[in-house]
Amino acid sequence: DQQVKQNSPSLSVQEGRISILNCDYTNSMFDYFLWYKKYPAEGPTFLISISSIKDKNEDGRFTVFLNKSAKHLSLHIVPSQPGDSAVYFCAAHTGNQFYFGTGTSLTVIP
């Protein structure tokens, strides 16, 4: 019973275009959502987050959107760069625990 789901295992995008990564969740008690980026043989690194009381948070090329009624989260990367190629995990927080999705592998094609 995965509480956080990323239904697209992979995504390929041309350099300069928009990358949209999606995430769905089931637990209405989640109060904070995060995106992490992971390169091979490294630990995940924090990218951007959003509180459940907001619907959008922007940081440079990265924007996270939250649709609470649909229990849906998305990460937009504009413009996409080859260095963005990595695995992206969405995560959700409640209490002392953080639940992660299965990840989406993004490839940005030069």
Add this chain to the structure above:
Amino acid sequence: DAGITQSPRHKVTETGTPVTLRCHQTENHRYMYWYRQDPGHGLRLIHYSYGVKDTDKGEVSDGYSVSRSKTEDFLLTLESATSSQTSVYFCATRSGSGANVLTFGAGSRLTVL
């Protein structure tokens, strides 16, 4: 990265042997976590600690135990390793209950033959 060091970084062991993974942090963070990463499953929480000697189970705690005798160290023990515990293990920390971001270590790759 909150000065998180995981050891060993790589280990190969045999079924039935005990294994201990160590996570050491230098930031005096209160909370520490152990996750495992597996293809198709993402990151799953094994155990976490909310203070010295205070620990709790996560989603996949069976077959694992933890100990935290000092703020800076969080140990993950596999009492009798099985092949299903072959995985990459990540330690993470966060500074307090009001901090909603986890900072991860570089990971420990464990292979159980």
